[in-house]
Amino acid sequence: MGTKTVDEAGTTEAAEVKPEDQAAAAAEAGAAEETEEATAEADLVENGSESGEEGPSGVGQGAGAVVSAALGFVSLSGSWVGTIASARQELKGQLESQTSSSASVAKLLDTGYYQAWHATALWAGLFALLGLIAGVVVLVRPAFGAPGKPQAAWIKSVAWGGVALGVLGLLLAVLKYTDVLLGSVSAG
Numbered sequence: 001m002g003t004k005t006v007d008e009a010g011t012t013e014a015a016e017v018k019p020e021d022q023a024a025a026a027a028e029a030g031a032a033e034e035t036e037e038a039t040a041e042a043d044l045v046e047n048g049s050e051s052g053e054e055g056p057s058g059v060g061q062g063a064g065a066v067v068s069a070a071l072g073f074v075s076l077s078g079s080w081v082g083t084i085a086s087a088r089q090e091l092k093g094q095l096e097s098q099t100s101s102s103a104s105v106a107k108l109l110d111t112g113y114y115q116a117w118h119a120t121a122l123w124a125g126l127f128a129l130l131g132l133i134a135g136v137v138v139l140v141r142p143a144f145g146a147p148g149k150p151q152a153a154w155i156k157s158v159a160w161g162g163v164a165l166g167v168l169g170l171l172l173a174v175l176k177y178t179d180v181l182l183g184s185v186s187a188g
Contacts, residue, residue, distance in 0.1 A: 058152050064138040065158035071131030072165025075124045075173065082123035089116040118177055125173030132166025135159045 093115055138159040142151045175181035 058155060061138050061141055061151065062155050062158075064134055064141075065155045065162060068131050068135035068138060068162025069158050069165060070162075071127050071134060072162050072169055073131075075126075075128035075131060075169030076165060078120070079123060079127055082120045082127075085119040085123055086116040089119045114179075117182075121173045121176035125170055125177065128166045128169030128173055130166075131162050132170060135162035135166055139163070 090113075093113070138155065142149070172181065
């Protein structure tokens with residue numbers, strides 16, 4: 001079993017390769033291959049996926065933070081549902097006042113205005129509460145999901161904004177519902 005090799009000077013000389021040397025070279029190549037496979041498997045176990053990603057991307061948390069901020073904003077600015085509920089209560093109050101000819105002004109104000117105002121306050125409070133809950137869930141999620149992986153700064157900022165808007169919206173809704181903010185109009 002002879003092979004030719006080329007030395008540094010460019011000359012060719014015949015060298016004999018022994019079967020023991022071939023077995024040693026094959027064993028070395030096999031060991032190197034096994035080491036590479038073990039390293040690749042350890043990386044998969046550590047990262048949790050085959051694509052080399054480093055765990056969750058935070059898209060769900062980002063979406064939750066944006067939803068929280070949006071719900072907090074809607075609680076302050078008003079919603080379509082709150083407007084419809086208010087209009088419905090107004091219409092109901094008008095129908096009640098028309099059927100009762102001897103209704104007092106206070107009763108007319110209560111059925112025509114205050115019930116609609118309270119319906120708007122209830123819906124604003126509901127949106128504020130949902131925004132507040134969504135923001136808090138996004139902020140505490142890393143403690144239960146992947147505690148070693150930090151949350152993106154923009155997600156925290158938007159979630160804190162949603163929490164702040166939710167608290168403010170909930171406070172204003174309670175003040176509207178209890179007539180502390182823009183209280184009742186006197187009948188006489």
